[in-house]
Amino acid sequence: MATGRAHRPATRSRGIPEATVARLPLYLRALTALSERSVPTVSSEELAAAAGVNSAKLRKDFSYLGSYGTRGVGYDVEYLVYQISRELGLTQDWPVVIVGIGNLGAALANYGGFASRGFRVAALIDADPSMAGKPVAGIPVQHTDELEAIIRNDGVSIGVIATPAGAAQQVCDRLVAAGVTSILNFAPTVLSVPDGVDVRKVDLSIELQILAFHEQRKAGEEATSGGAAPPPPAVRTRPADDGPDGEVPAVMPA
Amino acid sequence: MATGRAHRPATRSRGIPEATVARLPLYLRALTALSERSVPTVSSEELAAAAGVNSAKLRKDFSYLGSYGTRGVGYDVEYLVYQISRELGLTQDWPVVIVGIGNLGAALANYGGFASRGFRVAALIDADPSMAGKPVAGIPVQHTDELEAIIRNDGVSIGVIATPAGAAQQVCDRLVAAGVTSILNFAPTVLSVPDGVDVRKVDLSIELQILAFHEQRKAGEEATSGGAAPPPPAVRTRPADDGPDGEVPAVMPA
DNA sequence: AGCTGTGAACGTGTTCACAGCA
DNA sequence: TGCTGTGAACACGTTCACAGCT
Numbered sequence: 001m002a003t004g005r006a007h008r009p010a011t012r013s014r015g016i017p018e019a020t021v022a023r024l025p026l027y028l029r030a031l032t033a034l035s036e037r038s039v040p041t042v043s044s045e046e047l048a049a050a051a052g053v054n055s056a057k058l059r060k061d062f063s064y065l066g067s068y069g070t071r072g073v074g075y076d077v078e079y080l081v082y083q084i085s086r087e088l089g090l091t092q093d094w095p096v097v098i099v100g101i102g103n104l105g106a107a108l109a110n111y112g113g114f115a116s117r118g119f120r121v122a123a124l125i126d127a128d129p130s131m132a133g134k135p136v137a138g139i140p141v142q143h144t145d146e147l148e149a150i151i152r153n154d155g156v157s158i159g160v161i162a163t164p165a166g167a168a169q170q171v172c173d174r175l176v177a178a179g180v181t182s183i184l185n186f187a188p189t190v191l192s193v194p195d196g197v198d199v200r201k202v203d204l205s206i207e208l209q210i211l212a213f214h215e216q217r218k219a220g221e222e223a224t225s226g227g228a229a230p231p232p233p234a235v236r237t238r239p240a241d242d243g244p245d246g247e248v249p250a251v252m253p254a
Numbered sequence: 255m256a257t258g259r260a261h262r263p264a265t266r267s268r269g270i271p272e273a274t275v276a277r278l279p280l281y282l283r284a285l286t287a288l289s290e291r292s293v294p295t296v297s298s299e300e301l302a303a304a305a306g307v308n309s310a311k312l313r314k315d316f317s318y319l320g321s322y323g324t325r326g327v328g329y330d331v332e333y334l335v336y337q338i339s340r341e342l343g344l345t346q347d348w349p350v351v352i353v354g355i356g357n358l359g360a361a362l363a364n365y366g367g368f369a370s371r372g373f374r375v376a377a378l379i380d381a382d383p384s385m386a387g388k389p390v391a392g393i394p395v396q397h398t399d400e401l402e403a404i405i406r407n408d409g410v411s412i413g414v415i416a417t418p419a420g421a422a423q424q425v426c427d428r429l430v431a432a433g434v435t436s437i438l439n440f441a442p443t444v445l446s447v448p449d450g451v452d453v454r455k456v457d458l459s460i461e462l463q464i465l466a467f468h469e470q471r472k473a474g475e476e477a478t479s480g481g482a483a484p485p486p487p488a489v490r491t492r493p494a495d496d497g498p499d500g501e502v503p504a505v506m507p508a
Numbered sequence: 509a510g511c512t513g514t515g516a517a518c519g520t521g522t523t524c525a526c527a528g529c530a
Numbered sequence: 531t532g533c534t535g536t537g538a539a540c541a542c543g544t545t546c547a548c549a550g551c552t
Binding site for chain 2: 021022024025026028029030050051052087088089090092094096102103104106107108110111113114117118119157158181182183184188190192196198200202203204205206207208209210211212213214215216218219220
């Protein structure tokens with residue numbers, strides 16, 4: 001999973017396990033689709049199939065929210081949509097700022113799933129002055145100088161970092177100082193944040209490497225060097241090039 | 255965690271736990287940075303800090319790979335880089351195709367971390383004929399018609415789906431039919447694939463919803479309706495709009 | 509009869525704490 | 531002395547299987 005939490009070491013936020021929280025959006029999406037097709041009720045079996053999980057897990061997940069089903073029948077689609085939305089905090093609108101309007105930032109700004117699910121793009125922010133005023137997804141890009149003012153004025157508590165890795169920690173610090181307490185980080189860096197700030201990470205390169213691992217396993221039940229004798233020490237195969245975005249943080253950033 | 259596995263229900267691929275595999279890329283990145291700074295050795299404590307995990311976990315993780323450290327000293331940076339790369343299958347090059355060259359696809363194509371870590375963009379593919387031939391990140395976009403030929407010619411086993419949700423399953427089916435066995439899916443859809451094909455999912459909207467959940471908790475130790483009496487049933491707060499990319503799959507796609 | 513809700517069993521992942529080696 | 535490597539304890543997550551309600 002392309003993710004990482006930050007603090008709250010082992011404290012389930014309040015009853016609902018983290019793993020369940022991570023699946024609620026999945027259920028919500030499936031339920032929304034059913035709702036659009038005006039399906040009135042759904043069984044745990046059907047809904048689980050649509051969400052790509054097994055039905056026992058789904059029922060257990062829902063049991064943490066309460067008893068919202070009807071035995072012998074299933075779940076009322078509309079009611080569940082409401083309950084899950086409420087649990088996730090989507091009945092209110094969350095203003096979000098996106099920092100770093102390159103290809104990725106633009107992709108995020110254009111992403112339709114945003115607006116429809118309780119999130120509103122409050123501002124697009126970029127350090128490049130020549131970007132300022134240029135509309136992306138209908139929203140004019142603003143300069144980094146405005147960052148603090150925007151966050152305070154709009155009461156933004158969620159920030160998205162889509163900058164190069166080298167700028168990420170700096171941006172993060174400014175976001176946090178201005179009052180942001182949840183960060184979605186697309187830069188390939190470990191961010192350090194104070195307690196009470198949540199960070200989730202999306203890292204493409206990590207996902208690919210995990211796939212490569214499994215891919216290797218599939219192919220490799222033949223010409224593999226086995227597990228016993230390790231190859232010669234201190235061999236360098238490929239230059240350790242981190243790419244243009246690779247400014248990885250120092251050993252102890254904070 | 256923005257991720258999802260597909261099959262291999264409870265089978266640890268071969269000794270190395272899945273959770274450990276997911277962290278290896280993190281260690282690798284931190285080690286690569288140390289390597290660039292010509293740091294010769296590193297302790298579990300230092301490396302763990304750089305990777306954002308605790309040192310006990312890191313040592314346990316490494317213990318699954320073998321005994322690559324030196325007691326009283328630490329780990330040889332170069333050697334570890336090599337071992338982890340090998341374990342992840344990054345000592346070979348993985349050709350990758352990216353399907354769907356919108357903003358997101360372009361962002362992925364331009365992503366530097368790709369090329370440097372054993373991944374090579376073999377082709378960019380889009381369904382829009384007017385895109386054909388246009389270079390993105392220096393690589394000419396090819397039409398979907400070419401998909402099968404490209405995959406077979408280049409021996410591509412990893413595919414990235416960056417299309418709208420409505421096209422994702424179709425693209426996925428074609429990729430798999432042509433021989434792709436690992437898929438990284440950015441479309442907000444549950445893909446169904448045959449056994450033996452790995453799917454990992456990256457879903458922006460899900461990440462934001464998880465953040466919103468925690469954000470709500472932070473703010474909500476005051477005006478919350480508590481946990482006892484649930485609000486009126488079957489209330490619809492916001493129109494269940496899934497956005498322009500929202501073609502969610504039928505209840506039982508396969 | 510059918511489907512939910514859940515205790516109990518199981519498996520995976522994390523943390524502790526220290527033995528063992530350089 | 532200092533750090534790794536790891537058994538043992540613990541916490542978390544998943545699955546099973548069935549009691550209980552409609």
